[in-house]
Amino acid sequence: MYIAGQWCAGAAGRTAPVLNPATGEPVGDVPLAEPSDLDRAADAAADGFAVWRAVPVARRTALLHDAADRLTARADHVGRVMTLEEGKPYAEARGEVLRVADTLRWYAEEARRAYGRIIPSAPGTLLSVRREPVGPVAAFTPWNFPAGSPMRKIAGALAAGCSIVVKASEETPATACEIVRCFDEAGLPPGVLNLVFGDPAEVSARLIASPVTRLVAFTGSVPVGRLLAAAAGAEMKPVLMELGGHAPVIVCADADPVLAARRAAAAKFANAGQVCTSPSRFLVHESVHDAFVAAFAEAADAVVVGDGLEPGVTMGPLANERRLAATAAFVADAAGRGAKIVRGGERQGRRGWFFPPTLLTDVPPDAEILHEEPFGPVAPVVPFTDLDDAVATANSLPYGLAAYGFTRSAATAERLVADLEAGILSINHCGGSVHEAPSGGVKASGHGREGGPEGLDAYLVTKRVSHLLGD
């Protein structure tokens, strides 16, 4: 862990093993915090905030750029570390590291634009609005983007002038440590960034209740998000919640089904489907259904499953045994209700947590996979006749994170944009997020945005100042 600028173990020396998903074997141990460690981290964040908020923005920006350059220079190593603990293919892991270094650079520059405003008022008065850092942040990040999730929060908080305590995932701790190392070496003052691990429920309860914490940021599942938002609500603390989704992909009658299938499959099997915006319900017009399924099956056949450190592998194992069990259960449930398994469907090998690209058709409406986020490499395809019905199905779940539409008609595209309940909408592609635009959900998928000016705004509070001049 990293508290008050020092690397440390937990006060009681407790640890948990970190497992390589490709083998199931331990690759290291993660230290676990005691309550006293968490209190120390909160105190450090209070001290760090007092220092950091007073650092001129130009120096803040320069330091964040320095950390980003260090991370870029280390991308090969950090990518390898990430593959060892999360399983994604090395090229994907290294790409994530390079991308998050850029995220940090983007926030470093956005820090210069935390503008307030002057409001016209009576002569002799100055009425203004100032934007100030909200204060120390408690952040909780998951295992699926071991660099991406922590960095979005660290970059937003630090750019805004906040300090932060991050509890990164105990399943992918080393990537988070590598990120923190870059800030440490860049000369970040002690206490501005703190990294802890432990029992997630204990850590979040203590840090959210700490009087030091002014904002709670979480990425993860809807149930845990509800828990943390409720705990923060009891303390009247604002939250930034990036929760799960169940992204519909609507392929209209006028779309190119082959192109749609190729693009959707590429997104579906990225990180073995363990992405909150992963396309996960494929609603395909009946006239293009068979062509879509054939092209999707072809794309699934082209995926090379294996240890992410092996050259040529394009999809790694699932990140943990829970996902393997959950993925197998979704497929068994759908098959039990009459769905047809076109590709995949069963665990691959006995060593590691591999599950192949899986394609299901004839999936009945009551199959669990059409209601619960699969978070695995399974694509259920459902035909539709009427676009109104497809939109109603897409909007029928409590989730509202990402949605995708494929159509050649600008009018149909705009209709989907208007009617789909989602915080992130992509037309004719399933591309990922970019730092300069906001990501986040509606409905149970959370609130607040990461990325774009909104991503900085999340870490700022507004102060109205009216100044009577002249006395």
Ligand code: NAD
């Ligand atoms: P989970 O619900 O147990 O945990 C999700 C994340 O929250 C993990 O990182 C975990 O360490 C953390 N967590 C759990 N309890 C916590 C607590 N009380 N306080 C603070 N953090 C806590 O599920 P899981 O098995 O790790 O992941 C499975 C599900 O989580 C998936 O089906 C998916 O829906 C969701 N998930 C979403 C994202 C995302 O990017 N939105 C990322 C990872 C997992």
